Structures are given as C-alpha cells and as structure tokens.
Amino acid sequence: MPKMKTLKSASKRFKNINDGKFKRKQANLRHILTKKTSNRKRHLQKKILVSKSDTNHVRSFFPYM
Template structure:
C-alpha cells in the first residue's frame, strides 16, 4: 500500500487531543481589533474543539494524526 498524504495546511491548524478530538484555534483574532470588545478578544484566545459534523472529513485529511 502506498503512503497517504497528510494535508499540510490542516496539520498546521489542528492538534489531536489525548481522547482523539480535534483542537483548533478560533477565527477573527488577527486584525481590526479596535472595534471588538475586550471580552470577545479574551474568549477568542481559548482553543475550541472541531464540530462533530466535520470530524470525519478532518480525519481523512489527517491520516496519521
């Protein structure tokens, strides 16, 4: 069997937790931060789990993670 290719874009953006879930960073934290509240910016810092509807596709492009 040939080796499967890992999507390098996905590999840089997602990490696998110990229980096998996918951890991701939240969007909207890069620029135009002056109009966003401090509370919003603080919550955007924390990582989030990938939604269960996307996990099947994510595992396909991250075969060795």
C-alpha cells in the same frame, strides 16, 4: 505502495487530542480588532474543539490517526 501524506495545511491548523477529537483556533482575531472589546478578544484566544459534524472531515486529512 508509497506512504500516504498528511495534508500540511491541516496539520498547522488542527491538533489531535487523544480521544479522536481535534482542537482549533477561533476565528475573528486577525484584524479589525479596535472595535472588539477586550473581553471578546480574550475569549477568542482560547482553543475550542472541532464540531462533531466536521470531525470526520478533519480526520480524513490525517491518514495515520
């Protein structure tokens, strides 16, 4: 039986941390940045955890985790 493949787009967007959770980048930091305050942009730079309801969906993209 062939190996199962990881969804490559997911491997670029999510990073696994050891307790079964995933880190992700926040949205709203790509364009139209002039109207956003520096404080808001700085807080959007931080990585956050994927929500509990989405974790199983993200985990399905990684067959060997």
